[in-house]
Amino acid sequence: MKHNSTPRKATIVALNDFCRAVLLAAGADAATADAVTRAMLHGSRLGIDSHGVRLLHHYVTVLTEGRVNPRPQMQLSAAFGAVASLDANDGHGALAAYRAMEHAVQLAGQFGIGAVAIRNSSHFGPAGAFAIAAADAGHIGLAVCNSDSFVRLHDGAQRFHGTNPIACAVPVPQSRPWLLDMATSAIPYNRVQLYKSIGQKLPDGVASTAGGEDTNDPQSVEMLAPLGGAFGFKGSGLAGLVEILSAVLSGMKLSFDIAPMAGPDLSTPRGMGAFVLAIRPDAFADRETFQNGMRRYVETLRNSPARAGASVLAPGDREWAKADRREAGGIPIDPETERVFRELSQQFGLSLPFAGHRAE
């Protein structure tokens, strides 16, 4: 029988309980279960579904098969005042990134700025989640992470950088934070997968064949292009900056040395780095100056004229609007994720985050 085209929905509260319970049942300690759930729900709430609760099954797998330590002893070390290193003990990247940002915010509170390099970590999920953690504490937050190679260099013909995201969040008075969370590739890979499944051509200059040539055919995509099209040296350069901060500063693996996220090896730690930074705004000018400046900047932007048929948004506005809708109406669960949730609920003897069974 054909699936209903309207996906099932789950409330944030129910998803939160379910994800946490599954992770705990899979052997994660409370801190890991909490951080991983929080990061996935950031993705699901804001509409970044590739980094939302659909990752639950992957995380259960890597926590139980050995790649990710379910009960890590993370250690902070610092020889200089305003920076530190966090050894994540091969634990989950989301726990490492929240811990690191928490410490960066503490350092910024004391020194005006704080940075933490993360070592021996793993996939951290949606970078914006950790930048937001700083903004929620009144600071400017930046979070970056390299990842396994998938993006060619400018004029390159080989997967070189990961999608290497840059996330930055800035508090805005009486508003949700300004939030930039962008891959340094031209498009995310799941866009290629989506276009492949619906048989649509890709835009120009966003993906390449094995020879590094541009292609519009999702079937022949071997790698993504860096942000910038003909000016892809900018996207490549930004990916490089992420690589240097995440992997070179921490002494961790460069993108082209990181084992693929999907396996086949799911039992060996991936040796990933990441980097977070917090800036205390009132360490430069006073609090009111900063707040007035942000308010004026964001309000002027939102009221700026758009070209015909379009509208102008501040970074994050689209995601916050989505979050409002999903907080009120629930989070849609795609059929594959629903199937996996049913398996996990049976495996661990847990209730599903949505009531009853689908009417068939």
Added chain:
Amino acid sequence: MKHNSTPRKATIVALNDFCRAVLLAAGADAATADAVTRAMLHGSRLGIDSHGVRLLHHYVTVLTEGRVNPRPQMQLSAAFGAVASLDANDGHGALAAYRAMEHAVQLAGQFGIGAVAIRNSSHFGPAGAFAIAAADAGHIGLAVCNSDSFVRLHDGAQRFHGTNPIACAVPVPQSRPWLLDMATSAIPYNRVQLYKSIGQKLPDGVASTAGGEDTNDPQSVEMLAPLGGAFGFKGSGLAGLVEILSAVLSGMKLSFDIAPMAGPDLSTPRGMGAFVLAIRPDAFADRETFQNGMRRYVETLRNSPARAGASVLAPGDREWAKADRREAGGIPIDPETERVFRELSQQFGLSLPFAGHRAE
């Protein structure tokens, strides 16, 4: 008589002497003359001619007409350990940025990271010059600055951000630094001017008409597009990050409030901000780990396969190759700059940086 098509060349030593002497004769103090000359020669040496010695005439004008204070008393202030504000006293942006980066490097030496927000400054020239100053001291350097509006928002129909550059330099053992120096617009405006003068069409998606629509015709360009083409929200977001760090943190003017660089008002200070940051690499991992990581990253990048007919370069490689050629063979002076140099040499009774008169 028609100009010879081969431009006249000047050595770096001669240009250095000439620019410094002109600035001093125009009333600049020694520190200003030194910093402005150093920044312009960074541009001319690396082939960034829009920010090279062709700016000498503009700088003389603003130093003598009142926009830029030729003898500023710049003041550092700090309430928190690892950050500071530099009030540039309406002096030249290049002096402010070198001073700020020097202090950021000192802070990073002590605290592992250091940042300085610049207030009451002016056009600082090529952002890469200040990032390089940190890399030359063994640190990672970042320099950003907003500027008068010239770039539309994603889907916008109005000049909103400046070209808001991001420059980052990272030391590489036995090599010149990794150097990213990029505008967050799709192209620089001088590319539009060049294509207009030679009657060439612009690439797709890099510039817009007054209505915000894409145009390939340089004659109808009213504003530049943000980096990223169809994904211009990324370029706009990066421009916003530059805006927030440069102008909001410092309480200075947002791009759309900054008087145009070219005038007509050349006597009122422009109230510009900027932001520089330095990171001490061995505050995270040890020096060898960082150096080995950078070496491996850059070497692997340079040896990575290119698509047919192209080659792969690390950020800065093109500019450093140009610098090698120009250090050996001299810096070409375009006819308009040559004409202005002749005027300045007569006005201040100074020798030209090239021998004799053009044979006519």
